[in-house]
Structures are given as C-alpha cells and as structure tokens.
Amino acid sequence: ILLDESGSLQQSDPSGARVDAAKYLIKQWSALSVESGVKIAIQTMGFSGSIADAGGRWLDAGSDYPQLKDDLEAFRSRDSGQQTDYWMALDGARQALAQRAQHGGSTCQAILWFSDGKLDAFSTYADAKGKDVVKPYLDDKTDNAAATSAAAKDLCRKGGVADQVRSSGIATFAIGLA
Secondary structure, X not given: OEEEOEOOHHHHOOOOHHHHHHHHHXXXXXXHHHHHOOOOEEOOEEEOOOEEEOOOOOEEOOOOHHHHHHHHHHHXXXXXXXXXXXXXXXXXXXXXXXXXXXXXXXXOOEEEEEEOOOOEXXXXXXXXXXXXXXXXXXXXXXXXXXXXXXXXXXXXXXXXXXXXXXXXXXXXXXXXXX
C-alpha cells in the first residue's frame, strides 16, 4: 500500500480519508485471510520526494491486522512532504515487490496507490543518511520544472518504470483523492 505524504493533503485530505480507505481494505483482506487461509502479505509505504516504508517489513493481513492498522494510522499526520514524485514512488514499490519475490514471496503482486496530486518533483532527495542525492532519472541537479518534466518522460517512456511494473505482472490500482 503506497500512500501520498505531500503537503497538499492538508487541504485535499485533512481528515485522512486515504488512511480510512486503506484501513477498510486491510480489514476486508484480514477477514479473507482468516476465512480462507490465504496469506496476504502487506507492506505500507509513503512517498513525497522519495519512498519511505513504515518499517521495512511485510505483515500478514490475517495475523498482523492490529499492527497493519497502527502502521496505516501513522500516515494520518504525514502530510508535509514538499513533492509528489510518482517516479520515485512507483520505482520504490516495484523494487520492494521484486525483492520480496526474489526471496520466496508470492509473485501475485499489486500496488495500491493513494494520492491527491499531480506529479511534482525536485531534482534531489535526502538519502537514508540525510545526504542530498540527485534523482535516478536525472543526470544532474536542475530546476523543479525540468525535474518534473524528466520524471514524467521517464515514468511513461517505453521501458520506463510504468512498463517495468506492467511487465513484472504487478497490478496497479491508483486511488485519486481529489
């Protein structure tokens, strides 16, 4: 589950409808998992200028339902990001799913993506050490308009991130909030 954390949510989703919707979804998946015995592994991830997971762990919808609810609830106040970089979001989710499949997880995979905004990217993001790093789809630091244009071009080009997700068999469901 991929949740927008951009600052525009303060106006478009002040009550956290994205969180309520995601919590409802995992409630249904939890019931399905418990009733059918099917394991449904979920990782919650947020994005604005880059991707951030909620702990780097995959949780089972059935047995870990309380923890999943808590993880999702933490997103309610995450609404101060300065970007809405779909390229970074989709690529981060794609990498997490590829890594899971590589380590024995199911290849029946989906991304549920909640966002309110249009693509808006800066040329850099802070890495895990807090260092400013140029985005992977750019050669060098540039202005925000050029970074947004480059992200859109690379996201949708033949063989770009969107194609990589599709060719990996990952279903993508985008839920627009505004």
